[in-house]
Amino acid sequence: MHNEIIIIGGGASALMLASLLPKNSATVIEHNAEPGAKILISGGGKCNITNVVMGSEYYVGKSTFVQSALDLFDEKALLKWLQSRQLRPVLKKNHQYFCSQSAKELLDVFLKEGKKQKMFLGENVTNVSKRGAFFSVRTDKRTLNAKYVVVASGGLSFPKLGASPIGYEIAASFGHKIKRTAPALVGFTVQKEQFFFKALSGVSTEVEIKVADQYCKGSLLFTHKGISGPAILDASLYWEKGKIEVDFLPNFAWESIQKSKKQLSSLLPMPKRVTKAFLVQLNLDDKQGVKITQEELCLLQTLNHYSFAPAGTFGYAKAEVTKGGICTNEVHADSMMSKKTEGLYFTGEVLDVTGRLGGYNFQWAFSSAYACANSIKKYL
Ligand SMILES: Cc1cc2nc3c(=O)[nH]c(=O)nc-3n(C[C@H](O)[C@H](O)[C@H](O)COP(=O)(O)OP(=O)(O)OC[C@H]3O[C@@H](n4cnc5c(N)ncnc54)[C@H](O)[C@@H]3O)c2cc1C
Structure with a gap:
């Protein structure tokens, strides 16, 4: 035929x-x-x-x-x-x-x-x-x-x-x-240093990710397996192995923070649960902005370039491409x-x-x- x-x-x-x-x-x-x-x-x-x-x-x-x-x-x-x-x-x-x-x-x-x-x-x-x-x-x-x-x-x-x-x-x-x-266009599994992400499952926050000289902006969604959401899916396209850098507070104006009487969990533009989880990781109390020291401010600012190596991806079963x-x-x-x-x-x-x-x-x-x-x- x-x-x-x-x-x-x-x-x-x-x-x-x-x-x-x-x-x-x-x-x-x-x-x-x-x-x-x-x-x-x-x-x-x-x-x-x-x-x-x-x-x-x-x-x-x-x-x-x-x-x-x-x-x-x-x-x-x-x-x-x-x-x-x-x-x-x-x-x-x-x-x-x-x-x-x-x-x-x-x-x-x-x-x-x-x-x-x-x-x-x-x-x-x-x-x-x-x-x-x-x-x-x-x-x-x-x-x-x-x-x-x-x-x-x-x-x-x-x-x-x-x-x-x-x-x-x-x-x-x-x-x-x-x-x-x-x-690709898939979520990341995480290593044990980031297992605390899993407790935030269902919460999403706006981030900017740097991966292999590319920038991916958008939401990051914490899941029970690791992290997903549009910014992470895009990042997976460029990720081969090794570290990615997440800015959890993109464009945040730090200048005003030490003048505020609000608690950090209300001051930082992230869902409260996320801020609190990071404060625990950074060994910081949820104190008023006016009470934070210069040293503590520097620690908080590491959230602008939180760097870690994903363990892997969710695999072909979940990958869009x-x-x-x-x-x-x-x-x-x-x-x-x-x-x-x-x-x-x-x-x-x-x-x-x-x-x-x-x-x-x-x-x-x-x-x-x-x-x-x-x-x-x-x-x-
Ligand atoms: C959950 C999900 C959501 C997505 N959402 C979007 C979106 O909103 N926008 C976007 O741009 N892209 C999206 N994509 C990606 C998009 O679907 C693909 O990039 C696109 O379908 C690729 O088209 P294709 O024709 O090359 O391959 P496919 O659409 O995968 O088609 C290939 C076809 O070949 C058939 N086939 C394979 N092997 C054989 C064989 N041996 N014999 C006969 N047939 C065979 C398959 O069954 C399949 O039907 C999404 C993907 C997924 C998985």
Whole structure:
């Protein structure tokens, strides 16, 4: 059986690609019973589709490679494309675009568009090889031949939603290098010096984190396993090993503190429970600001650069994305085609491109799919 294009995976990137390709030109193979599982649970069920503030600086990966795909299909082009299909994402938190009611709105757009392609669901791709001009795609049900193969099988995060290493295995079998993968946009477990964090489970506070020369601002959430929340998730993108530095009191004006008659737990702009826990750690009493000595003030100011090494992360089971992946210097930036094998393409998270929190990963899935569709359409 000959197909023009086989798309491996039925996630965000594959569904956008299937929508962009001419009718009846592609077959999508997805091993879940339904496509787009991650879309449905993303962004707290409302899917953070993209971001007003877009650019390669919000990604970990080769910036020229990322920018090239974003330039072809950026957030404005994506919004226009969605609007022409009656989906009008709403702006929240100043710069993030979400579905107005539920992530299903986005999936429905793709399911409607996707009708123009064949979709094999509940079918697991096991291997891809190439002989002459044709690829052979083996699944647990059959072998299919195609002129073009697009690997859009995602990363390793959330295995319960179908994540598998097949994309990396296929790439490696065609001689591609894979950058070491790790869970990202994920919480940190802590070492015993920070076990006191666990008693604060459920409390969140505003912080600024410095990690590997990057700054991540936002909420830090204490959990029973360690720490999470938007600022920590972003920090996990840059963290390899070793210490991170958390400013628990960003922009706090210390000058006035020694003039105040309020207790420290009321003075410091953190939830009282957090302040009290840190006071215990610093061996300080919850005294009035006017009563603190210069030495005690210096101790308190260490909270502006509280440095510690996380024990690890919560792992792939909890990670929103996988960092690392197929090395992009072996992939054409304008088309996502392999530089090693003509007709073989990679799109989405399987590549070594990972965005920050805020809709950047779906934008990448869609922009890379667009670049790929543009290239394949020229050959058809
Ligand atoms: C909890 C959570 C929330 C998230 N929220 C957001 C958000 O709000 N905004 C944002 O930008 N990003 C978010 N992300 C990240 C985003 O979902 C991914 O980056 C994006 O889905 C990647 O798209 P993809 O198509 O490359 O991979 P995926 O969407 O992972 O799709 C890959 C598909 O391939 C299938 N597959 C794998 N192996 C095989 C095989 N052997 N045979 C057949 N099929 C196979 C999988 O089942 C899957 O359906 C979130 C992720 C998670 C886990």
